[in-house]
Amino acid sequence: MNGSTEGGLKTVANSAELVAGMSRHETHAVESCPLCGDSRNSLFHQLRHTLNKVEQTYELRKCRGCGLVFVSPRLSEAALTQLYDQEYYFSTGWPYDGLAARIIEYIQSQRRRRVERFVPTGRLLDIGSGSGHFVHHMAHHGWEATGIDFSAAALALARLNGTNGNGNGNGNGNGNGNGNGARFLQGSIEDHQFAPGSLDLITLWQVLEHIGEPRPLFQTSHQILRRGGMLVASVPNIEGLSSRLAGERWWGLDVPRHLVHYSPSTLRRGLEQAGFRVMHVNHFSLQYDPYALLHSSLDWVFTRRHFLSDFAKRNVPGKLSGLEFAYNVATLVVLGPVLAPLCLLATTTGSCLRQGGFIEVFARRD
Numbered sequence: 001m002n003g004s005t006e007g008g009l010k011t012v013a014n015s016a017e018l019v020a021g022m023s024r025h026e027t028h029a030v031e032s033c034p035l036c037g038d039s040r041n042s043l044f045h046q047l048r049h050t051l052n053k054v055e056q057t058y059e060l061r062k063c064r065g066c067g068l069v070f071v072s073p074r075l076s077e078a079a080l081t082q083l084y085d086q087e088y089y090f091s092t093g094w095p096y097d098g099l100a101a102r103i104i105e106y107i108q109s110q111r112r113r114r115v116e117r118f119v120p121t122g123r124l125l126d127i128g129s130g131s132g133h134f135v136h137h138m139a140h141h142g143w144e145a146t147g148i149d150f151s152a153a154a155l156a157l158a159r160l161n162g163t164n165g166n167g168n169g170n171g172n173g174n175g176n177g178n179g180n181g182a183r184f185l186q187g188s189i190e191d192h193q194f195a196p197g198s199l200d201l202i203t204l205w206q207v208l209e210h211i212g213e214p215r216p217l218f219q220t221s222h223q224i225l226r227r228g229g230m231l232v233a234s235v236p237n238i239e240g241l242s243s244r245l246a247g248e249r250w251w252g253l254d255v256p257r258h259l260v261h262y263s264p265s266t267l268r269r270g271l272e273q274a275g276f277r278v279m280h281v282n283h284f285s286l287q288y289d290p291y292a293l294l295h296s297s298l299d300w301v302f303t304r305r306h307f308l309s310d311f312a313k314r315n316v317p318g319k320l321s322g323l324e325f326a327y328n329v330a331t332l333v334v335l336g337p338v339l340a341p342l343c344l345l346a347t348t349t350g351s352c353l354r355q356g357g358f359i360e361v362f363a364r365r366d
């Protein structure tokens with residue numbers, strides 16, 4: 001341990017088990033709560049994760065001050081950036097492109113309907129825009145829509161989706177322009193000059209859990225929204241029924257990418273600290289919740305974690321014997337049809353009890 005404290009993070013030598021020839025991952029122990037600054041916390045879960053053949057133990061710590069759950073140690077920015085390649089945003093091997101496109105478009109239209117109940121139209125900034133589907137969809141429906149993402153792979157994919165889908169992306173890499181008016185920028189909102197009060201809507205779809213220090217983002221978002229403008233954020237819910245049922249195997253944990261784990265109360269606290277007023281919390285997510293619970297349940301019987309998503313992407317990593325592969329597929333075929341309706345029932349029950357596995361929070365700048 002060679003530590004120095006910088007902004008609440010203590011830089012330490014990596015404790016990972018090193019494999020010959022593999023580069024080590026620099027990590028930081030998170031000393032204080034990213035939301036309230038309290039240094040008192042307790043162990044919530046402990047998980048081992050292998051990244052590029054380097055094993056690391058991660059702890060999920062629960063803040064005694066506000067209840068936020070956060071991951072410690074945290075990978076360095078450079079190592080985290082490597083986790084967001086094109087494969088992360090979308091499978092390249094999905095065999096049903098037409099069906100996938102229809103489902104993706106349906107998801108965007110449902111999102112648009114939910115946000116337009118609060119803001120009918122205007123200027124949108126989608127933070128962590130990923131593959132760009134939501135930005136293209138909103139631009140197609142009359143919004144002045146901008147997406148921002150720090151990942152170059154995501155931006156390339158977003159511009160490509162503009163050429164394939166709703167618009168005519170020029171793909172010229174200058175951050176501007178698509179035939180449908182969608183615009184994409186690289187970096188964080190601090191890297192670009194957004195005028196105070198210039199936006200009507202900010203969306204963060206499954207993004208906040210990836211941001212280790214969320215307070216500056218909440219404050220900047222508050223500044224660049226107009227009065228009456230809305231921030232809409234969806235996150236996995238660490239206090240939801242699915243998280244409680246699946247424990248440390250829950251898909252929503254996604255260690256080490258997810259750095260903080262919100263509940264309705266901790267997300268409310270973070271937003272209210274920045275001056276927002278929470279108007280509504282949605283506990284129903286057909287898109288994520290049943291699949292996440294099914295995925296987590298099957299991980300109890302598969303010989304390796306994440307076999308379902310790897311198999312769906314046709315990207316099962318090597319060193320899997322034919323027998324092991326056959327066992328996992330047989331398990332999926334036998335147990336999948338039994339577990340799927342049970343997971344749908346459990347997650348629907350969780351939503352009705354306001355313990356959804358994934359939540360959407362709608363907050364207004366008054």
Ligand SMILES: [Zn+2]
Pocket residue numbers: 033034035036037038063064065066067068
């Ligand atoms: Zn806290």
